[in-house]
Amino acid sequence: MSAIEFRQVSFAYPDADLALRDVDFEVAPGEILLVVGSSGSGKSTLLRCANGLVPHSSGGRFAGDVVAFGRSTRSHHPRELADVVGFVGQDPEAQFVVDQVEHDVAFVLENLGVPEQAMRRRVEETLDALGIAHLRDRSPATLSGGERQRAAIAGALAAAPSALVLDEPTSQLDPQGADDVLAAVSRLNADLGTTVVIAEHRLERAAPLADRAVLVNGGRATPPASPRTMLTGYAGAPTVTRLGRLLGWDPAPLTVREARDAAIKHPLLGVAPDESAPGESAPAVRGDLLVRAVNLEVMLGAQRALTNATVDIGQGEVVALLGRNGAGKTTLLRALARLVEPSRGKVDGSGTVAYVPQDPGSLLFAPTVRREVAETLRLLGRRDDAAVEAWLERLGIAHLADRHPRSLAGGERQRIAIAAVAVGGAEVLMLDEPTRGMDAASRNALERAVKEHAAAGGAVVLATHDIELAAQCATRVIVLGDGEVIVEGPARAVLAGSLYAPQVLRVLPPFLTVTDVEIALARTQQP
Amino acid sequence: MTWLCWALAGTTAIQLAPNPLYVLVVIGVAWVVVSAHGLGGPFARAFPWLVAMATAFGILRVVLTALTTHGGSDVLFTTPSFTLPEVLGGFTVGGTIETQAVVYAASEGLVIVGIVAVFAAFNAVVSHYELVQTAPRAFHELGLVVVVALAFVPSIITSIHDVGEADRARTGGRIVRRGRLLRRMVPVLESGLERAITLSESLDSRGFAHRGPSARERGAGWCGALALLSLGGAFVALVASEGAVALTFGVVGAIGLCVAVVLVSGASTRVRYRRRRLTAADFACIAVAVAAPVLVGVVSLVGDATLRWPVDPLLWPTVHVLPVVALLALLAPCARQPATVATTAPKIRQATPATVDAA
Secondary structure, three states: OOOEEEEEEEEEOOOOOEEEEEEEEEEOOOOEEEEEEOOOOOHHHHHHHOOOHHHHOOOOEEEEEEEEOOEEOOOOOHHHOOOOEEEEOOOHHHHOOOOOHHHHHHHHHHHHOOOHHHHHHHHHHHHHHOOOHHHOOEOHHHOOHHHHHHHHHHHHHOOOOOEEEEEOOOOOOOHHHHHHHHHHHHHHHHHHOOEEEEEOOOHHHHHHHOOEEEEEEOOEEOOOEOHHHHHHOOOOOOHHHHHHHHHOOOOOOOOHHHHHHHHHHOOOOOOOOOOOOEOOOEOOOOOOEEEEEEEEEEEEOOEEEEEEEEEEEEOOOEEEEEOOOOOOHHHHHHHHOOOOOOOEEEEEOOOOEEEEOOOHHHOOOOOOHHHHHHHHHHHOOOOOHHHHHHHHHHOOOHHHOOOOHHHOOHHHHHHHHHHHHHOOOOOEEEEEOOOOOOOHHHHHHHHHHHHHHHHOOOEEEEEOOOHHHHHHHOOEEEEEEOOEEEEEEEHHHHHOOOOOOOHHHHHOOOOOOHHHHHHHHHHHHOO | OHHHHHHHHHHHHHHHOOOHHHHHHHHHHHHHHHHHHOOOOHHHHHHHHHHHHHHHHHHHHHHHHHHHOOOOOOEEEEEEEEEOOHHHOOOEEEEEEEHHHHHHHHHHHHHHHHHHHHHHHHHHHOOHHHHHHHOOHHHHHHHHHHHHHHHHHHHHHHHHHHHHHHHHHHOOOOOOOOOHHHHHHHHHHHHHHHHHHHHHHHHHHOOOOOOOOOHHHHHHHHHHHHHHHHHHHHHHHHHOOOHHHHHHHHHHHHHHHHHHHHHHHHHOOOOOOOOOOOOHHHHHHHHHHHHHHHHHHHHHHHOOHHHOOOOOOOOOOOOOHHHHHHHHHHHHHHHOOOOOOEOOOOOOOOOOHHHHHHO
16 A cells, blocks of 8 residues: 555645646655655645645645545545644744643644553654654754754654655754754654655755655656656756766766765866856955944843854955854844844944845735835835846746735745845845755856846845855855854855865865856866 | 642732732742743743733823822822713812822732732743643643644744844835835734644644544533523623522523533543642642731731731831741742753854864
């Protein structure tokens, strides 16, 4: 028997076009199935079908059937499937019911009426399986991103479901947190035989774990295939896979290790990076100073969030702020944007600064994407329809211009928020985790927009966990730890040698990105 | 249960000894208890706000009482006055502001602040989920809904702050007041709605109310509805001065409600995880806390005049040692270790490999 069967599933949200079209495949028991696809392709909708949230919670028109371990979601509500399918959505913070990890884990068992002794044992085992036993007395609000995500998974796993459905579980995490979560998922699958269905954009970590992958595009799902087969032609494939594709490595690698082996077999002789390529390899030449922070110290309540931070941002720069969750990246951005008052030090400079928050939902209020972007200009007392359209085009959201911003996927909302802030014409753009939930095409559009803004005499500061993004477009990198600037310098110098260095650098040093390699190859092939 | 007994003991003690100095002692005790046992979450942080709100309410009460109470001899000052029409009560607002009225209203207001402080302390030290766990099973789902709804308050406050900041950041710090309410209200409301939907899906996915109502529960529902109807009838009868009918309806309604609660509780299959049972230390704590109002009551029976503050003639309030010692018994919970619920992350200084390598 299959674990989960999708039988000719089509679905449309109320008053909307079809989000899923004739989806028909099976998930085998004990496998890890990876669901990939661009933002808004229907991945989340597909996952929500697995335990009946679609259509029972969403409403809308539903055709076909989804059968999870012999139970049809047509006749069973999500609560009646809680013992066989555990579901963890994109935002773990909003899913906690109880303000204490241990009791939150036990919540599903209480609901299912599990006897008290069995419940105690299950809770202990679940806490151990996810490695969060030491967090049992903590409030979820005080946990780091990775801890919170693992606690959310524990809340779904306690009922010992046969399948676990995870919707972008690492989208909000730093590399370490993402590794912890995926390692825990892999362990659950290997040790307990739990079937896992996981949607991810960060494929470099998730793809190697998966047994099979499904590509969702425009609501249609391809038949499951091996991740290698599926990702070889996929635009959002892991960086090493794209590198392998460029260099003609067969089979295309999925992991850094495989890529390194391939690089040894097929050495890249006589090809060197272009040291003069601005923004990628060489240290940037800075223009006029736009913002300067000197010896900044910021207190958030009783906690010191930033200590002695001195940062200069000049024209033409793209500065990436790196560091784990809670390192002080957002606080530094907010301080540079003068949204938080430093307790010591000062921020000055002639540049106008605009800030895009991590959660685009705190910005969006207009009924359409176009009006949302135009609103900034209206607030500034200007009217410039051309600028609005230009930013919509630049960030690849022109086709969504008449849609309601809140009806769109996370990555799409993120780009709308960026367009809405950038259209105001501020010289310095502060972007907080701009690639959260973004697909490859959206990331490429963002990278281009960032570089264009810097090239036009502005500057961009990115707080990000996305090392590949930093490698692709940062001219300078600042690493923060515990509110202090740990290291600062040109992107290559800082990223080289780090355990979390960009994948290409780990395979073909000193190249930072696939684009680096592509440019170098093109140069060597010129007569 | 221990904290509930403590809160009831505290409020009873205030009622028995409304002298402002004794009330201040109880407020001080509540503050110490919150410092020692506050769980550190948003509810604990609400303690000073609740006390401040009660104080504001008390001040408003003093103003209204001073403006509308007249006839005393000791006039502080005189304000312009007007008399309301007969249909609105026909009393005079303003005129002479008298010392006795002000002092009496302030004293009464302080009692309210004291009671609010005790319950704000209870709110700060108790785990609301555990409180729901101790309630009869019939109330569990309702209680959980209330706890979840209460948890939305701090998140909405955070959301209001974030939206305000995003609004300023959008224009590079330039403040545009035109249309600001709409720009700020819509994201707060929509984010709150999205959060509520996510939470309801989480509840559903985790089996909340997974079993439909049983025949017994349906019966209990009907029983409860009829009981409420009967209590309504009792109220109507009471208004019509039909004492015997009101009593009959009231008794029937009360019994019906009890039967409904017992039926629903018996039908529930929900098992409570690690339900905390009272220990000897809890009983000792309850006993010492309850001793406070008991001792104050005994002192009152003996005839201690300091428990209340007579305002006419107006004298400075005085205190005796014994009631103060009795009220300090409310500090009993401080003799115990705070609960193990840690709501603040320990400060761990640990660098990730990325930062170490980069450095």
